[in-house]
Amino acid sequence: MIRFRKFQPGHPRYPAINGWGDLFIKLFQNISNSHLKFLKLHSWIYHIVDTIREYGAINGYTTETYESLHKTYVKIPYRLSNKKEKAINGWGDLFIKLFQNISNSHLKFLKLHSWIYHIVDTIREYGAINGYTTETYESLHKTYVKIPYRLSNKKEIRRRAIVSQNRVGKTKTPMAFVYTAKLFDFDLSKSMIEQNKKDSNLDKKIIKGFEKFIDCLKVYLNILNIISAEGCRIKIYSSVTLKNGAILRTKNDFHHRPWFSNIAVN
Numbered sequence: 001m002i003r004f005r006k007f008q009p010g011h012p013r014y015p016a017i018n019g020w021g022d023l024f025i026k027l028f029q030n031i032s033n034s035h036l037k038f039l040k041l042h043s044w045i046y047h048i049v050d051t052i053r054e055y056g057a058i059n060g061y062t063t064e065t066y067e068s069l070h071k072t073y074v075k076i077p078y079r080l081s082n083k084k085e086k087a088i089n090g091w092g093d094l095f096i097k098l099f100q101n102i103s104n105s106h107l108k109f110l111k112l113h114s115w116i117y118h119i120v121d122t123i124r125e126y127g128a129i130n131g132y133t134t135e136t137y138e139s140l141h142k143t144y145v146k147i148p149y150r151l152s153n154k155k156e157i158r159r160r161a162i163v164s165q166n167r168v169g170k171t172k173t174p175m176a177f178v179y180t181a182k183l184f185d186f187d188l189s190k191s192m193i194e195q196n197k198k199d200s201n202l203d204k205k206i207i208k209g210f211e212k213f214i215d216c217l218k219v220y221l222n223i224l225n226i227i228s229a230e231g232c233r234i235k236i237y238s239s240v241t242l243k244n245g246a247i248l249r250t251k252n253d254f255h256h257r258p259w260f261s262n263i264a265v266n
Helices: 002-006 013-031 039-055 060-080 083-102 110-126 131-151 157-167 190-197 204-211 213-223
Strands: 178-187 233-241 247-251
Touching: 083 110, 110 131
Parallel strands: none
Antiparallel strands: 178 233, 233 247
């Protein structure tokens, strides 16, 4: 009640508060980037008297109410307006104008453009930028911008044209099937197959192949209309070079690791 009575209309201290606010802004606006043009500061200086006069002393509830109203009717509408976007775009244009002369590409970076002109929409939709957002952006930028740009002819056009011209008319000579590194050479008999199946030095995939070998061979002979396989000699190789130059391998140890190509060659 004491404060309520002190700030009745016509009290000499009322204009003094406004004068103090004007003096405060005049003294410190030069050291502020926005010249102290804060909505909250303006409200507290020029409207605090009316608030005290109407509701009495400022307490926690009054402050929370003010914060809620300020957020609802001032802060959120300001964020949803395009004023902030214009400020960011203006800052980006000024940054590019200042530093483009010391850049070989004149700061024509796709990533810089995306961060300046699309970051506001990203924050609005997904919230504050964090590590996950950055990693997602990096991944999408690499997949849909960087890699297609490198694969296009927009980068190093002259060198790409020379390379493309040199490649015209050059074709590789087709290669026949070349089998190398013979693994097995035996007559077709069940005893020989059983003997090879018991070899402890073989990889489990080769052992599994021997288990299905007879059945697969019967199907293959039926396709070729061969009635009997007596006298046939089986040769198994660890690698084969195809006509296009690709190499298929079936080896226990290729540079200290097993290599089994997932393909069959007839």
